Amino acid sequence: MQSSSGILTKFESKSSRAKGIAFHPKRPWILVSLHSSTIQLWDYRMGTLIDRFEEHDGPVRGVDFHKTQPLFVSGGDDYKIKVWSLQTRRCLFTLNGHLDYVRTVFFHHELPWIVSASDDQTVRIWNWQNRSLLCTMTGHNHYAMCAQFHPTQDLVVSASLDQSVRVWDISGLRKKHSAPTSMSFEDQVSRANANQTDMFGNTDAVVKFVLEGHDRGVNWVAFHPTMPLIVSAGDDRLIKLWRMSETKAFEVDTCRGHFQNASGCLFHPHQDLILSVGEDKTIRVWDLNKRTAVHTVKRENDRFWVIAAHPEINLFAAGHDNGVMVFKLERERPASAVYQNTLFYITKDKCVKSYDFQKNVESPTLLSLKKLGSPWVPPRTLSYNPAERSVLVTSPTDGGTYELVNLPRDGSGAIEPAGSKRGQGNSAIFVARNRFVVLNTSTQTVDIKDLMNNTTRSFKPPVGTSDIYFGGTGNLLILTPTAVHLYDIQQKKTTAELAVTGVKYVVWSNDGLYAALLSKHNVTIVTKTLEQVSTLHETIRIKSATWDDAGVLLYSTLNHVKYSLLNGDNGIVRTLDQTVYLVRVKGRNVYCLDRAAKPRILQIDPTEYRFKLALVKRNYEEMLHIIQNSSLVGQSIIAYLQKKGYPEIALQFVQDPATRFELAIECGNLEVAVEVAKQLDRPKLWTRLSTEALAHGNHSIVEMCYQKLKHFDKLSFLYLTTGDNTKLSRMAKIAEHRGDFTSRFQNALYLNDVEDRIQMFKEIDLYPLAYMTAKAHGLEEECQSILEATGLTEEQLNLPTFGEPLTPPKPVVPTYKANWPTKTTSQSFFEKALLGQMEGLSLEEEPAAANGPGEAEEEGAVKKDALGEAEEDEDAAGWDMGEDIVPEVEEGFVNVDSTEAGGAGSSEADLWARNSPLAVDHVAGGSFETAMQLLNRQVGAVNFAPLKPRFLEVYQASKTYLPASAGLPSLVNYVRRTVEESDPREVLPIIPRDLEYLAANDLQRGYDAMKANKLEDGLRIFKGILHAVLVNAVGSESEVAEAKKLISSASEYAVAMSIELGRRALGSPDEVSKNPQLLKRSLELSAYFTIPKIEVPHRQLALLNAMNLSFRSKNHSSALSFANRILAHGGASKLLETARRIKSQCERNPHDAVEIEFDQFAEFEICAASHTPIYSGTAYEECAFDGSKYHTKYKGTVCTVCEVCEVGKHGSGLKLFA
């Protein structure tokens, strides 16, 4: 597709000489008028000839589409102008008037006019609505070769072989023909006058400028779409550029280059370029501002006659001796690269920008690449290196160049690249942080280069290599016209090869496991080892692709976004109004670059492909979710499900009863089928249902069907087979009613009802049969009565011999009572889920959701409380005192690093102890003694045994083992929490279970234990938290506060839980209630349990516990106070209800039966050792670490809460942040 000369041919036709071309403004159509009198209508996108129009006699030189109406116009050597309908594909009418060949015809952009130029030296304007000639412009004195309307103003420009270009003012014509709604007198006069002058000269169209400069005939002329410029092409082989103002027009410059007659020219609709064609078999592109040649495209044999531009998109067409070519001047695919959440791309003005997918913002220009390649050639590819933050850009100029540029750290404004490296190559991509690969297609070499642009190695790729792509770490994907190779760079050989033709692009999935190979009409999905997974074909061009996170490929064609699953199932996601290049999919957003290289977001509905993906992966939860939450209906999905063998799932979507019935039958879901059949009540459905139900053994449904169908025979037989004799006899009655003797006989037979049979025979006068029946069953009396009735005697009868009468079998099992045996209907997982039978997978999400907010609120409240407490504690605690105590180790420290050579250095673990005054860093460094010293000094830690697990935990997390040379032990490296740091004086070890982790995990587990009343576990957890915080480090001062909050919270909980555990240890409730001493203590402890500052919902539990206990022990006054406290806090309604009930009962007799040491009005704290009150004002000791309070007599003992520190020993305070 890509030609070396810089244009991209999109379509070529073969025909006789093409003289006129017109693009359809909307559809991908092009009209070509031929020298052979034919007009062709092509679809240049599909490459098909849509129609031919052959009414002209002789060559057709001019054609044009109407901008809005389904019309086109043509003019030919038969002097005729024909207007055609695109709908009927017929000629509507012919405009006659020209006296010689018609050269060009063009529609006006808004008025119903056509302008034509003819060899009769006139330019004429026609009205195609009333099919009249409006104006004949005379003045040229040789063939008029071309005439065009100005795109906005009332001007016409014409070119003639008289070597002039003329600009005509047609405002008079417009005035005359625009019908004013109201006509004032003046208007009438002026109008009359206008007509008057018309009769003499003509003011409708007056020559405004005559442009002389060509010294041969002028073949073509065109206005610039926006600027006051004109371009003309003449037989003097020149392209001339003219400028006009209100009053004058003059020649600006000449483009020299054609070496034969220049036959056509035009301005590029969007860029500052001029395009021209000539009989020298070239298409030339010129820079409008510099008038220099930009490209030249030469054909071997074909002279060019005409050129046309698409009004909207970047397409041109040129007509030559053997047909037409449609081409682009440049690739419109913006070069881009995606890294994580950032898109890097190159804009039309060659600036590198980035776009953040999460924030949806474009960055300012990071870098300007104006100097790369030639100004009119956009860069082709961009490769990004995150490690170095550099980009590798390739451009097709000069046979392919690449440039390696570092992006500035913070780009703003157009920054010229500094210190870029460049070279020759067609493709260049990064393959590792410090390597990139350059392909040179002309020499067929691949060079691997380092960042200094030095070739480190090079190799010959497979023959015909056209492009290279990243192939996963250490690999390249090499594209040749017929195959894709996976090439191992290290081993320098192809490790896998897949025959796929014409692959142009490779798109890797986000997890790097799959790649999509895009060719013009095919997408091939392969694994990272180049095994083909699936392939699909599109009739229309595939432009780009990107992978969804779930492994769905989204790709864009010229006009659709489509998806493909790994198994090749594909479908349309949405239509596109313009071509875009997909770069990323996230949720419902597809990010893409449009042809103007602007990032855009397209909304898509991913439901369909997600659903299909879920189906493929058998992810039923996901499917359920989708069914519930989206309106996934439509024939296509149903057909898809049915085709894929999931009728039961399809059933969930279908509303239409007929389809529903079909599906229900197919998946054997009889209930649904019955339901629908009832609804529709059509015999055909009942018949099918009965067959299906019979196959299932579900005879009650079969019965119902037969009843509905009035299939009495079948019903009877069904009853017989199921042994339902009562129903059978009812059937007999019904038969009797209906007067259907056959049926009656049959039923009687089934029932073995001989009398009835005889009776029936008698009724229908079949006495012989009646007699025979009676005789056969030995009913002699009956025989006699029959004989009598018929007046015959036995002798007169000639009887055959009878055998034994045959009786139908009697039912042994009442099968009719239940459907049995039935065919086991397999209920899929999915159906079960839909029926709500699966645990943890139900459609009933409402209740859970309803609970959610409530809980959330509660948590919110807890958090708020926690904050409040933190503030209190901050005031209360006397933590921050004293200067940092520098550990002793530092004094004896000699810098080993400075010694030059020989001998061992100190390990990083030693550095940690040196670098930090925190105990935890010493622990991580293995320096346990100094760590203990520090802790002893800071918080008076004396009993280290409980800290052993924590010490070892921290220590174990500090080192990794890196296998290095074979035969030697692994290299030990030290894991840091300062990942960014490389200064050995600043590095610090990683700490497992940091503050954040403790708050998010251990603390919550502690709370859960409290809620679940597992106090032993809870106590252990909270003590564990205390130990973990004691040997820990935080990142900032503010976190120190958080740590303290966590310490005091854990401490309060530990105290609270140990109080309650103490109470439970007193004995079983019975024993306690019998022993007044124990009872008193029990009540006291339950009251103390409510004192520690624990979270409100937990305190409520403690209060409830205390209230119930007091109430049961007839301590109504205490119970009342607890009830009041519960009510004051609020909470769950059930709890409050209980409190209210107890309150009302206690208020009747507010006295305590047992005197306890608990003054509800006094302020006090609980001694953590003795679990007795420490009233405010009395002296107390505390633990310097966790802040638990003790009676003074416990000074010097080990704190019962943290079990590490000495009570009453004041240290410098715990240090967590250096």
Next chain:
Amino acid sequence: MDPYSAEGELINLHSHFHQGQYQEAADYDASALSPENALAARVLQLRARVALGRAEEVLAEVRGAAEPELQAVGALAELALGRADAAAATAEALAKAHGAANATVQVLAGTVLQAVGRSEEALALLAQHQGSLDAVALIVQIHLQQNRNDLAVKEVAAARRWAQDSLLVNLAEAWVGLRLGGEKYQQAFYVFEELAQAPATSSVRTLVSQAVAELHLGRTEEAQAALEQALKKEPENADAIANMLVLSVITGKSPEEWTSALQKADPEHPFLKDLAEKSDLFDKAAAKYKAKAAA
């Protein structure tokens, strides 16, 4: 020409060995190699077999061999079998006799000497090398084990100048990078990842290395994935288990599962030895403190 260089015919075997693909190295078809490379190839394959734990059979194979290279392999095999003294004696003798000129002897004897703790002798021996990347890599590792990061950096930088893109230089640089940290972590990660993720070069060792780099970068989830991949390939790999253990501690999980796995896989692993040592240290240190009044 250096037979291990990119154009040499031993490149693949050599790469396999240093990428930790010992099985591939041992199975490598060496029959097509030119005669002058046959011995070097055999040494590499024998070393690979030692690394695969087949030291016994290697020792039997080289017993009585005249070539100093094979004798050196014998020393390595003895070392692997735990007979450190015998190994060291052989290595010392070989170093004296052939150390000045024979690169293979330098590397193998150097390895043995370092392994028995005679680092200075090992360094002195290796310093005589003439453009052997194996020796460079070994020197770098010895420096790192001695915590002489500065010397390791110098050694790598010097090697980088004459052996730009060699696998061993890249590896050695990554080892140093993991020690230095900061931005070097990421670069080391790239090296290991490149090796570990390409099917042709992936091995348990490279996977473990990648995981270690990720661990140092604080990317615990990725590290876990890489380690799981490694353990899937070789469930008994002690280094993978040890690092997994460290990882689970860092992420706040209980490491017991891995501790017992490591005990089973390699009771002599430095991690376990070190931990037992520290545990004793703790008890000793803790005994110095006690509360004034008994609790």
